[in-house]
Amino acid sequence: MLIVQEGLHSEPVPVTRLELCKVQLMNDASFPWIILVPDLPNIQEIYQLETADRALLMEEIAQASRVIVNLYKPDKLNIGSMGNLVSNLHIHVIGRFHDDRAWPGPVWGHGPVHSYNKEDLRETCKRLRQAFATVTGTSA
Amino acid sequence: MLIVQEGLHSEPVPVTRLELCKVQLMNDASFPWIILVPDLPNIQEIYQLETADRALLMEEIAQASRVIVNLYKPDKLNIGSMGNLVSNLHIHVIGRFHDDRAWPGPVWGHGPVHSYNKEDLRETCKRLRQAFATVTGTSA
Numbered sequence: 001m002l003i004v005q006e007g008l009h010s011e012p013v014p015v016t017r018l019e020l021c022k023v024q025l026m027n028d029a030s031f032p033w034i035i036l037v038p039d040l041p042n043i044q045e046i047y048q049l050e051t052a053d054r055a056l057l058m059e060e061i062a063q064a065s066r067v068i069v070n071l072y073k074p075d076k077l078n079i080g081s082m083g084n085l086v087s088n089l090h091i092h093v094i095g096r097f098h099d100d101r102a103w104p105g106p107v108w109g110h111g112p113v114h115s116y117n118k119e120d121l122r123e124t125c126k127r128l129r130q131a132f133a134t135v136t137g138t139s140a
Numbered sequence: 141m142l143i144v145q146e147g148l149h150s151e152p153v154p155v156t157r158l159e160l161c162k163v164q165l166m167n168d169a170s171f172p173w174i175i176l177v178p179d180l181p182n183i184q185e186i187y188q189l190e191t192a193d194r195a196l197l198m199e200e201i202a203q204a205s206r207v208i209v210n211l212y213k214p215d216k217l218n219i220g221s222m223g224n225l226v227s228n229l230h231i232h233v234i235g236r237f238h239d240d241r242a243w244p245g246p247v248w249g250h251g252p253v254h255s256y257n258k259e260d261l262r263e264t265c266k267r268l269r270q271a272f273a274t275v276t277g278t279s280a
Contacts, residue, residue: 045209054199061187078222078224082220105249109246
């Protein structure tokens, strides 16, 4: 993966949207790293969602998991709702590899960030959109 | 909280069980830290569960969240499915505080572990069982 920028912070990039969540790509080529953001105001924690939205969120977590498994064949998935720095509810879905830089620790706070270059970023978002369309049975 | 042992590793302690999951307490008094273990064989990832079990898991995550919020009033919840070291599916539900030792980073790999003493451990498990009974509408 070509890298054009190295830093401590990564900005998420819009990819697509699902029934409940906006799908973003963490702009760190070190890990296949999707963020699901329920498109609802003023929600910080999963238990604050309505039951039906929680079930929907769970299915969208499963969809994002399958997208990462299909595209990247990771050794493990890490899924987390943290929000210690950005409190609005968002779920990380990350493909992990035995030889990735943070293994077996968590990825958060384990920099430096390796941003995608412009072309790789566009291509990765396109592949993710297609993979989500396949997994959800919609058109990309 | 009285502490009788300090180390790098913590063993989870059985607390109760829910419809899908066994509930365990991480034996680290540094954080209110529950582990949900779906009582099913050979499952490593959330997406491998049946849809109905995923919905149930989500509700049990919400129940564990409410238990921690009711008992500990944390500043934030951290919820995660990692499994990089223990691959069988298990979900961490952790109460976080702005002044806890790992804030704002993740708790995993952020030792040392402060085990509960025997009496605190028994008392904490009892309070958790009662709180789960309240949240789930069952008897403790």
